[in-house]
Amino acid sequence: MALGSPAAVVLELMAMGQQSAAHLGELLRAASSPTQLGEQQELAAEILRCCGRVIAKLTAGATGGSGKKRKAVEALGAAAATSSSLPVTPTKRRARGAEAVREITSGTMADGFIWRKYGQKEINGCKHPRFYYRCAFRAQGCAATRRVQQSQDEPAAFVIAYYGEHTCRGVAAAAAAAWQEREVPPAVINSGASTDAAAAAWGGADRDTASHMPALLAVEQRSCDGDAPSETSQGWSPSFSSEVELDVAGFDIAGADEPWAYSSPVWEFLNGSFDWESVVNCL
Template sequence: MALATPDAVVLELMTMGQESAAYLADLLRAASPSSPHQELAAEILRCCHRVIAALTANSAAGGKKRKAVEHDSAAAWSPPSTPPRKRTRVGAEAALGVMRSGTMEDGFIWRKYGQKEINGRKHPRLYYRCAYSHQGCTATRRVQRTHDDAHQPAAYEIAYYGEHNCRGAAACQQNAPPTVIDFGSNAWGCGTAPAASEQLRSSSLDGETMSSQGGWSPASASASASEVGFFEAETTHEWHDMAGVTPSDPATEFLDGCFDLESLINDVVPFDLDALLNASSVA
């Protein structure tokens, strides 16, 4: 699985947006050659082009490269008689994907192996590894509850490390129910298999139990995991509202894509998009 930096993610999504906008412009042109809405589509195209140009220039200038995950699984599972292995810190930069969700479920079977109080965090950080780790699966994840608002459901920030190369992942994918969003990846692309859910026992996290449904963004559904390394999923509750708005035409699809992109940019990408657009228009 390729590492996806926020810039790369934006670039991918912007490219998709650009293609959608072009398609939208074609549709508008075909429907009504003199439609003033064509200008709007053209404006969207121009914006996409500017962002892509700016991002391309930015990466060409030498953006920070994310460190690759150095999971030495052989050493990690060496018997106690061997010398102590060198533990590799899997910091935030090594995460293959980070998501926020209203649920901790993602369809995989995880085994908790640790819990830690983190400075400045109200809730402990939970450490899980794939239940099929004995098959050599190196996938692990870190779950951090992000806020505890009485008016809002729990939100979790989940960072994924390593890749699922176990049979469990394949089985999971096969059993994915219709509610599942396919990310086009065997690493993330499976949903909540009921059997798996029941094996997931509730953790000690405030006595909470895992939700039986995952909440994934429909807008993210068409993106592969390699394209979206970090995205935001709404809570399950909010999801059902979104589920009713099924993209039925290219225009709606495009707007949904913009919504997804907007949240991604607002919540994830640490740069000022307006400034970026201004800079690229000046250049």
């Protein structure tokens, strides 16, 4: 299945849905009374099953998918097994082993947010290094960070722990609105090949900067003052300058000429303009 093809888009969306449903299940378990629990849990489980069936169908129907890609898909399915816990107020230096706001296992590093890498560390007892990212809108006061660790036994999977809450959603949403007003022409989907798991997880380019546009950001909007990203010098200006390559949930978008211009099948899905007919034909 070609990366960026309609079927790939559906696969990606289903994985996102599966992840969300799993998270919802967690929340329900925590918030519901025992009497409500059964029905709500069943509903969440039903969503998971539906997503799972679509993913299974698409995976089975995929032509010539590499082993690596398959693994990534499997890992996405495994992402349903997520856990959430207590919120943590970010401090300058996080206490070792401090609990993440959310921790997931995913076949992709794409999560709809824009991250900037600020560190990498070899961790005792881990084959793979650990990556540290913070939100690209740190200058606007967004304190969200995440820690990415390639899974020991499943190289195509990444354990992603999130710390702090995003307060930059309003910025991204405003940018999205601006984009829609401008009716940017269709962007080019970059489906470049990748060799290692990390690169694959980024959808072909091992670049985290400006790579994951707010598919999720636009869903949940929260205000955050500040305009375009502006932090500079020693690196806190997100790289949405002239030639931006964007990647929404794993699909690279090249050719946008606006800092916040982005277009992708995933985005089309989210704003309701997705071409379902092509998907049906594809299947």
